[in-house]
Amino acid sequence: MNLSEQTDYISYQAAVGGKGPDYMELSLAGSLDKVSTVVRKASIEAGGLLAVARNPVTVAYAKQNGAAGAIQQAVAVGEALLSNKGEAAIAAVVNKLGGKVVAEGTVTDFVLETTGGFDIGTITINNSYELTFWNEYMTIEKNGDRFGTFPDLIMTLDAKTAKPIVSAAIEKGQNITVISVPKEKLILSTTMSNEKLMKPIEGIINKSIIPYIY
Secondary structure, three states: OOHHHOOOOOEEEEEEEOOHHHOEEEEEEEOHHHHHHHHHHHHHHOOOOOEEEEOOOOHHHHHHHOOOOHHHHHHHHHHHHHOOOHHHHHHHHHHHHOOEEEEEEEEEEEEEEEEOOEEEEEEEEOOOEEEEEEOEEEEEEEOOEEEEEOOOEEEEEEOOOOOEEOHHHOOOOOEEEEEEEOHHHOOOOHHHHOHHHHHHHHHHHOOOOHHHHO
């Protein structure tokens, strides 16, 4: 919600997770960057996942900067997906969001590196389409032609079952469908229009981002 632009903002975050000897509970306060970094590092120690409640704001701030209605949009997409099967389910999701199917085929290459609590890598489909991700999908292109750029929604689904497959769960040999939805069709917070926050993505995935979204 563009909290990075609030110079005097104090981030309060509470986190819990892990099993057995990895179980932990944390309560932190400090700058947004420092506290978020500590929580990400703690998630690694907890086995890869923590539930986090964070960053309280006023109602007025939330209304101005949040993504009001995004949960309802997500529920509607889920209903469209679950009310159909296979290719029909994928078509229903695309129609509900106003997106398109960009590619369908076999995962011919998959590279994943986990750094600082982030999953970073690339996926190649049919030796032609390339997706990059930094936890979430950042780009999809073929031979230099760009078909989607974050914060556009880019998502992979099993081509037969329509089950959504997150980036880190992709495997070589899978038959997947890639859909893309323009950011204008999505309900997004003001963070997604902050060029300063988008710029670092380019150095992480080694792809141009800014010219495609501004």
